[in-house]
Amino acid sequence: MxxxxxxxxxxxxxxxxxxxxxxxxxxxxxxxxxxxxxxxxxxxxxxxxxxTKDALLDAVANLLTRDIDTSGFDGHDWETGLLVWGRSYRAALGAHPRAAPIIAAGTGARQDFLAMADAVHGGLVGAGWAPRTATLISGSVKYLVVGAATTPFASGFADDTAVYLNRYPNLVQAHRIGEHAERIDEDSFELALTSLVAGLRERPDAPPIAVA
CATH class of the missing domain: 1.10.10.60 (Homeodomain-like)
Incomplete structure (x- = not known):
């Protein structure tokens, strides 16, 4: 045989x-x-x-971050850069939520991850943000992305009306959240990301948005 x-x-x-x-x-x-x-x-x-297993996980992390889009920073448009990066970052981790903790663990010597971080930091500094502030901005977006990938808000509510009835009067519609979980999570992330960008725009040290 x-x-x-x-x-x-x-x-x-x-x-x-x-x-x-x-x-x-x-x-x-x-x-x-x-x-x-x-x-x-x-x-x-x-x-x-x-x-080592850690070396293998580094390779997985590189794969997850390889196609994240940092092209929005081209032309030093930091606002577009953050929106494009944040959305594509969430999409990459959202496709593999169980692998998201690998990304949350940090950069280490992960080449593709470092290339992404370098492009983002360079785009922010090139647009006029101070280096330390650029680091804080990058970290803030990462918190939003990893949180969205690992702890979807809408999945935490039971679809049984009895759970809420007569006990939690402000949650009488919570049993319906599960029906729209994907859209609620997407809209919640979008609200957080755009609010972050809007808040940054109002800072006294915010550089102007590049005009094409």
Whole structure:
């Protein structure tokens, strides 16, 4: 009988399979041994490509951030830059919410993540923000994005009217939130992001918006 086929291992296959397992089972369930079982190889085979689990998670983080759009900062338009970046950042993490804690953990030596951070910081400073303020702005957007990806507001409400009836009079419509959860979460994030940008615009140290 022919021997069962074993996938040809490479870094991309290992990384992509790890992300799929995180999506399915959660970050806590990912292990090099379990990943090897799914790939049909021995765990030792993975270490020639990723010497540690942390190195593998760095690769996953790079993949998640690679296509986040920082092009809005072109021309030193910091307002457009923040809106485009924030929305695409949320979309990237929203597609893989169980992997969002990897991004929340920080940059480390993650090349694609650092490239994104460099583009954002450079765009803000280039537009006229002081370097320290640019750092604070970047952090504020990250808080919004990670929070939106990991703790969707609308999913926290029960759809049973009895939970609220006669006990929480200001939440008598809360049982309907689940029906519109996706839209509520999207609109809530949009409100937070645009309010942040509007507030920044009113700061006395805010640089002018570039005019095309």
């Amino acid at each position: 022919p021997r069962p086929t074993v996938p040809k291992l490479d870094r991309d296959l290992i990384r992509d399979t790890a992300l799929r397992l995180i999506d399915e089972r959660g970050l806590e369930a990912l292990s090099m041994r379990g990943l090897a079982e799914v790939l049909g190889v021995r765990a030792q085979s993975l270490y020639g490509h990723y010497p």
